[in-house]
Amino acid sequence: MSNATGPHSIRGDMRVLRHLLFHPVRGETHEERLESFYSGQARDYDSFRARLLHGRRQLIAKIDFPPDGVWVDMGAGTGENVLLAGKRAESLREIHLVDLSSSLLAIASERLEDAGINIARIHLADATRYDAAAASVDLVTFSYSLTMIPDWFEAIAVAERILKPGGMIAVTDFYVSRKFSPEEYRQHRWLSRAFWTHWFAADNVFLSGDHPAFLHRRFDVEVFEERSGKVPYLPLMRAPYYVLIGYKGEKRC
Ligand SMILES: C[S@@+](CC[C@H](N)C(=O)[O-])C[C@H]1O[C@@H](n2cnc3c(N)ncnc32)[C@H](O)[C@@H]1O
Numbered sequence: 001m002s003n004a005t006g007p008h009s010i011r012g013d014m015r016v017l018r019h020l021l022f023h024p025v026r027g028e029t030h031e032e033r034l035e036s037f038y039s040g041q042a043r044d045y046d047s048f049r050a051r052l053l054h055g056r057r058q059l060i061a062k063i064d065f066p067p068d069g070v071w072v073d074m075g076a077g078t079g080e081n082v083l084l085a086g087k088r089a090e091s092l093r094e095i096h097l098v099d100l101s102s103s104l105l106a107i108a109s110e111r112l113e114d115a116g117i118n119i120a121r122i123h124l125a126d127a128t129r130y131d132a133a134a135a136s137v138d139l140v141t142f143s144y145s146l147t148m149i150p151d152w153f154e155a156i157a158v159a160e161r162i163l164k165p166g167g168m169i170a171v172t173d174f175y176v177s178r179k180f181s182p183e184e185y186r187q188h189r190w191l192s193r194a195f196w197t198h199w200f201a202a203d204n205v206f207l208s209g210d211h212p213a214f215l216h217r218r219f220d221v222e223v224f225e226e227r228s229g230k231v232p233y234l235p236l237m238r239a240p241y242y243v244l245i246g247y248k249g250e251k252r253c
Pocket of ligand 1: 030034049053056074075076077078079080081098099100101104125126127128142143144145148149150
């Protein structure tokens with residue numbers, strides 16, 4: 001399997017930034033809005049996001065890919081997670097990349113082909129309606145996708161339904177803490193909560209403390225790390241994100 005994202009170019013970054021800052025997101029449906037957002041930046045997506053979506057590498061490094069298992073990556077984008085998994089995912093039986101953006105999936109398709117990965121199938125589908133048999137999947141991942149899925153709770157319900165008992169859910173995403181977070185979790189200050197919430201919402205990325213709270217409620221959580229990471233061209237800023245690994249019921253040995 002090939003390497004994940006390579007070096008970045010300033011011109012590519014400028015195209016992405018122009019898109020993020022000035023291109024109005026249009027469309028009647030969620031799918032149309034995603035295409036409006038991604039189609040102009042799909043080619044440059046990977047190099048820019050490699051310096052923003054720090055949790056992906058950390059998440060994938062923590063996953064034990066079950067031999068002969070089935071992995072569903074929800075909101076898979078350009079397939080970066082599969083490339084990050086590399087040889088460790090070769091023992092899987094099936095990999096399914098689910099996403100509603102055809103332009104990002106087109107890049108994923110090229111990258112998987114270049115890497116010679118032939119156990120992966122691509123689905124242009126809504127994660128909240130993804131139709132796999134109940135209890136048929138060993139691993140479901142969401143990396144930076146829950147914040148972009150309006151009915152994120154439904155996407156989690158789908159994950160819970162399709163996972164086998166003891167199957168793993170692995171999630172990383174931006175978030176902000178609740179105003180009063182439980183003692184054992186980080187408490188973000190008002191300015192940080194307000195800034196990141198509004199900054200990301202401009203691109204229809206909706207941060208919430210409810211995502212990790214709901215995941216804790218629905219799954220047996222083994223790993224929950226709260227971190228913050230650099231943002232390209234905002235040198236003093238660190239965006240908060242989390243890495244979570246949990247199981248449906250008791251973990252399978
Ligand atoms: C920030 S990108 C992350 C992509 C990839 N997981 C990564 O880590 O690079 C969010 C992804 O979620 C996808 N997405 C948003 N809403 C979705 C939905 N309802 N169903 C499936 N995918 C969705 C977007 O098209 C996009 O590819």
